[in-house]
Amino acid sequence: MDVIGISGSLRKESTNTKALNIALRFAREAGAAVRAVDLGQMAIPIYSEDIPAPPPDLLILQSVLLETDVILIASPEYNHSIPGGLKNVLDWLSVMDNPFDGKVTAIFGVSNGPFGTVRMQPQLRQVLANLGSIVLPKPQICIRNGNEAFTPSEELTDKNTENHLKTLVLKSLKLAEALKMPGIQI
Numbered sequence: 001m002d003v004i005g006i007s008g009s010l011r012k013e014s015t016n017t018k019a020l021n022i023a024l025r026f027a028r029e030a031g032a033a034v035r036a037v038d039l040g041q042m043a044i045p046i047y048s049e050d051i052p053a054p055p056p057d058l059l060i061l062q063s064v065l066l067e068t069d070v071i072l073i074a075s076p077e078y079n080h081s082i083p084g085g086l087k088n089v090l091d092w093l094s095v096m097d098n099p100f101d102g103k104v105t106a107i108f109g110v111s112n113g114p115f116g117t118v119r120m121q122p123q124l125r126q127v128l129a130n131l132g133s134i135v136l137p138k139p140q141i142c143i144r145n146g147n148e149a150f151t152p153s154e155e156l157t158d159k160n161t162e163n164h165l166k167t168l169v170l171k172s173l174k175l176a177e178a179l180k181m182p183g184i185q186i
């Protein structure tokens, strides 16, 4: 199994990237080949139909995502919604050979408030559904008070949340494996 992780936060000390790294570690421990893509390192303009061709970085991202079995997205909530950078990438990919179509995706999020991205996640789920992705319904992981949610060694302080995250990752791998079985076509 191949797993790609995307963080919806571009900042270096991102709590979502920390949560993503934990999730990728769970996938690696389960035998998957994992990789994180850093949207902050990519030159991707705001989508416009007037831009004649997708930028090269987006083509690289698209090919990496087309090849993978599972996509993990950890994202913060900006103004109760999907951060613009992440939404822009999804908009771009939706008008290309869309790598989310028929692909298993698991989403989760960390915010530095009491609601833990609970308002953003249904919106992200809706956008991914439109892209044809199979988004794991549960467990829903909304990590609140992000600034206090990690130990200095970047582990989650709450072991229940950590277990839920592991369950989400393992379920996504199992579902992707099941979709590879002969006779399954979606």
Ligand SMILES: Cc1cc2nc3c(=O)[nH]c(=O)nc-3n(C[C@H](O)[C@H](O)[C@H](O)COP(=O)(O)O)c2cc1C
Binding pocket: 009, 010, 011, 013, 014, 015, 016, 017, 076, 077, 078, 079, 080, 081, 110, 111, 112, 113, 114, 115, 116, 117, 146
């Ligand atoms: C533009 C902007 C909007 C934000 N809006 C929300 C919000 O609606 N809800 C929320 O819980 N936190 C909001 N936050 C705070 C984020 O939860 C906090 O910055 C969080 O740490 C971002 O995740 P990161 O650590 O992965 O960068 C906002 C932050 C920014 C920069």
